Amino acid sequence: MSELAELAALRGTLDHCVKCTICESACPVAAATPLFPGPKYAGPQAERYRVAGQPSVDLSVDYCSGCGICSQVCPQGVKIAELNAQARHAMKVQRGVPLRDRIITRPELLGRLGTPVAEIANRALGSRALRAAGERLLGVHRDAPAPRFAGRRFSAWAGAHQSPVGRRRVVYFHGCGTEYYEPWEGERVVAVLEHNGVEVVVPKQGCCGLPLQSSGLFDDARHSVLALARALEPHLADPATVIVGNATSCTLMLKREAREILGLEQDPVLARVAERTYDICELLLELHQAGELKTDLRPLRETVAYHAPCQQQGHGIGKPALDLLALIPGLKVRELDARCCGIAGTYGLKAEKYEIAMAVGADLFAQARDSRAATVACDSETCRWQITHGSGLPSSHPIDYLYRSYGLDEV
Amino acid sequence: MITLATEVLVIGGGTTGAGVAWDAALRGFDVILVERGDLAEGTSGRFHGLLHSGGRYVVKDPRAARECIAENRILRRVAADCIEDCGGLFVTTPWDDPAYAERFLAGCATAGVDCDELPVTQALREEPRLHPQISRAFRVPDAAIDVWKTVSALADGARQHGARILTRHEVRALSRDGDTVTGALAYDLRRGQDVAIQARVTVNATGAWAGQIAALAGIEGVHVRPGRGIMIAMNHRLVAQVVNRCQMPTDGDILVPIRTVSVIGTTDEHTENPDDQAVPPAEVDSMLDEGEKLVPGFRQARALRVWTGVRPLFQDDKAQTLPTRDLTRSHALLDHQKRDGVGGLITITGGKLTTFRLMAQQTVDLVCWMLSRMRPCATGSTPLPGSESGEHYRLGERLARKEAALRERQIVCECELVSRERLEAVLDETETTEIDDLRRRLRLGMGPCQGGFCSYRAAGIMHAHGSLPAARADQALTDFLKERWKGIWPVLYGDQLRQMRFDEWVFHAVLDVEHLPVDGDAR
Numbered sequence: 044m045s046e047l048a049e050l051a052a053l054r055g056t057l058d059h060c061v062k063c064t065i066c067e068s069a070c071p072v073a074a075a076t077p078l079f080p081g082p083k084y085a086g087p088q089a090e091r092y093r094v095a096g097q098p099s100v101d102l103s104v105d106y107c108s109g110c111g112i113c114s115q116v117c118p119q120g121v122k123i124a125e126l127n128a129q130a131r132h133a134m135k136v137q138r139g140v141p142l143r144d145r146i147i148t149r150p151e152l153l154g155r156l157g158t159p160v161a162e163i164a165n166r167a168l169g170s171r172a173l174r175a176a177g178e179r180l181l182g183v184h185r186d187a188p189a190p191r192f193a194g195r196r197f198s199a200w201a202g203a204h205q206s207p208v209g210r211r212r213v214v215y216f217h218g219c220g221t222e223y224y225e226p227w228e229g230e231r232v233v234a235v236l237e238h239n240g241v242e243v244v245v246p247k248q249g250c251c252g253l254p255l256q257s258s259g260l261f262d263d264a265r266h267s268v269l270a271l272a273r274a275l276e277p278h279l280a281d282p283a284t285v286i287v288g289n290a291t292s293c294t295l296m297l298k299r300e301a302r303e304i305l306g307l308e309q310d311p312v313l314a315r316v317a318e319r320t321y322d323i324c325e326l327l328l329e330l331h332q333a334g335e336l337k338t339d340l341r342p343l344r345e346t347v348a349y350h351a352p353c354q355q356q357g358h359g360i361g362k363p364a365l366d367l368l369a370l371i372p373g374l375k376v377r378e379l380d381a382r383c384c385g386i387a388g389t390y391g392l393k394a395e396k397y398e399i400a401m402a403v404g405a406d407l408f409a410q411a412r413d414s415r416a417a418t419v420a421c422d423s424e425t426c427r428w429q430i431t432h433g434s435g436l437p438s439s440h441p442i443d444y445l446y447r448s449y450g451l452d453e454v
Numbered sequence: 455m456i457t458l459a460t461e462v463l464v465i466g467g468g469t470t471g472a473g474v475a476w477d478a479a480l481r482g483f484d485v486i487l488v489e490r491g492d493l494a495e496g497t498s499g500r501f502h503g504l505l506h507s508g509g510r511y512v513v514k515d516p517r518a519a520r521e522c523i524a525e526n527r528i529l530r531r532v533a534a535d536c537i538e539d540c541g542g543l544f545v546t547t548p549w550d551d552p553a554y555a556e557r558f559l560a561g562c563a564t565a566g567v568d569c570d571e572l573p574v575t576q577a578l579r580e581e582p583r584l585h586p587q588i589s590r591a592f593r594v595p596d597a598a599i600d601v602w603k604t605v606s607a608l609a610d611g612a613r614q615h616g617a618r619i620l621t622r623h624e625v626r627a628l629s630r631d632g633d634t635v636t637g638a639l640a641y642d643l644r645r646g647q648d649v650a651i652q653a654r655v656t657v658n659a660t661g662a663w664a665g666q667i668a669a670l671a672g673i674e675g676v677h678v679r680p681g682r683g684i685m686i687a688m689n690h691r692l693v694a695q696v697v698n699r700c701q702m703p704t705d706g707d708i709l710v711p712i713r714t715v716s717v718i719g720t721t722d723e724h725t726e727n728p729d730d731q732a733v734p735p736a737e738v739d740s741m742l743d744e745g746e747k748l749v750p751g752f753r754q755a756r757a758l759r760v761w762t763g764v765r766p767l768f769q770d771d772k773a774q775t776l777p778t779r780d781l782t783r784s785h786a787l788l789d790h791q792k793r794d795g796v797g798g799l800i801t802i803t804g805g806k807l808t809t810f811r812l813m814a815q816q817t818v819d820l821v822c823w824m825l826s827r828m829r830p831c832a833t834g835s836t837p838l839p840g841s842e843s844g845e846h847y848r849l850g851e852r853l854a855r856k857e858a859a860l861r862e863r864q865i866v867c868e869c870e871l872v873s874r875e876r877l878e879a880v881l882d883e884t885e886t887t888e889i890d891d892l893r894r895r896l897r898l899g900m901g902p903c904q905g906g907f908c909s910y911r912a913a914g915i916m917h918a919h920g921s922l923p924a925a926r927a928d929q930a931l932t933d934f935l936k937e938r939w940k941g942i943w944p945v946l947y948g949d950q951l952r953q954m955r956f957d958e959w960v961f962h963a964v965l966d967v968e969h970l971p972v973d974g975d976a977r
Binding site for chain 1: 540578579582583586689690691694714715751754755756848849850851852853854856857860861868869871901902903906907949952953956
């Protein structure tokens, strides 16, 4: 099947819509702003009015954050968020992509530029005046949460690190957040895996293309994800080897979204990568269920609030982070059931969408504050940055709690 | 009894009748049109929506092909807003005789139908769902025409030139004065009264019913052989252009993108009764099989509804034993003075939607001759109301209109994006008490849920805005649901089955629709 035929088949899922309105009730964006007419409207309904090659007329579809909750809750299997992504792509092709979207969707490029001059770059990102200028000139909201460059790259650490031979071997897909902003998260992932007898291979790798895809830059996104798949796939010769990542949206991109939304179902390399990709918590929970996860866990006397990000829920694997956190003695876990933090990758950075993203996240921020937790655990880095921005609470990946409970921080 | 007088009485409110009314009014004649139902309620509204390029007929009926391409070019100008310029393809599938393609090309050249072969890869790029094993593809100027919009615009145009359009007026007798028809006796079904209409010329434009009307004047032998054909509307556009099989015309070989759906058509079965609306399951099945040949996965795609149209195929006695598809597609204009010695009556029948304007022109030319007032036809150069700009309709128009008032407009029919304002405007204009009339004007209830969500809303608005008593609004609702159901049950499988289960919960479990207090005297 050609890419176009695949996309036509994706479009065909609109046939399943019975107009039950469950997606509309669940959509966090439609609840926060009248600018987005809702997933049923923008998805299966509007799609019947779209003809390839004709002008895009419903610019409101760009207010879909792409969180994917609609597709998750649809009882009929309509690929609503994916339809919206297609429509947004067609619109961007016709109307052009703002410079802002060309910049903020390239974390790899930003990381490469920012890392060597991290101190200056971080100061610039912290400067009210420069952020105000950035909002005027580029349309990146002045208050949007911006991560700080770490000033070093995870891959540099990984290159110097020798993983001991273990019972199992995994390929670590660390993603751009770990590479440029939170290299320590990657180090902790490696430490936890190695503690459990897993050998970690870290191939040279780039961006998965998700930010490009969610802003409608499909060609660039395809290029990115296919290059990434080709960087990871050569390490899968042993059938027992899997890929594992701690950036849950990026692993979802590899598992499913790239193939569905970008029409790449037929790429054999990506298909192999997709079926062997795991979220880190998913993998650790499987190890635990197989009796392979060490339980030499020390008590952590603290309370953590946990938010399962939309993209994590898109994996369809339950919430393995909760099961893992429950293994830690003494740790009190408060699950936050508010739906979405609002950021949706780069959505909440955009000047015209920042307020919407903050309104979407308001419930979650309030729940986090009310939970009396000291920290918030969350599987996605952009969501963590938003939660910290919105609630004032520090946040980290669930793996951090295992890392500390194993005592690896003291090694 | 009400008595009316006019120069030209047109019987039949389909495309032909409305076309005749428009043409005659434009030439300055005083016109009354009567229609027993709503405009375009018969064959015209039960059509797939294909504005032929003529390609379909180039091998079999070159004369029809020439007429089609000429009218296609004219209608694109004068009825631009009713036409979507989607273009068309003829494709050779593995089931089609590959030799036909050369005959087709030669036929197009002879008939003057623009035709370009395009590489198969290009055709598949344009139509990714087409069967990947097609071996040839040809581009022709087919288009999609919205028949309700067309008939509505013809009637509006005629009205603007003084014509009176009387729907729900059923002709029960033709008046004769000796050997001359002098008008008709109609019955106003809505008000329940007789209406006598005196006319100098009566035009029988009743399509498949033409023989029945001619018989009212005592004229026998107007043999319109009704050819019954089913069409299935699929939930969305499986193709962006009209796709025809490149073969001798047969069943299920056209797929037409029209408004939000795509329609596959059609079958052709002889029937004695023009009101025959049977949908035999075997025909549905074979239509779906043919769909698979054009678009693999057709059976998994969602079918919305199926309906039957009855073609008026005029037959001369020699053609008695031929299957109906082989009868002439060209129309028949009968001057009953010459044919039967009965003056004042013309029958125009046969033909096809694409050539309705030409049929009307020839009919009114004859009217001129009969009234000895030669006036030139202007329909070839006068745009219909709404088509003045010459811009073709685009599918995205309703979406664009809604987008412009995203927060303001209340949507009644979510599938077809019908706003409350539009619905109320039509209620004011037509004073109708039937939701099916709203459907034809607005496409209300024609989408995936088939009225599941909009019909009870519409009934409520008819009650609140149009002051229709509650029991009569309930009646309108149940009538509409029954009418919709007729077209749904023969394709009750897959996604549409799930939809109907859901609709059933709404109507039975929530609204208890079978026990609504209704007033059957509403009609």
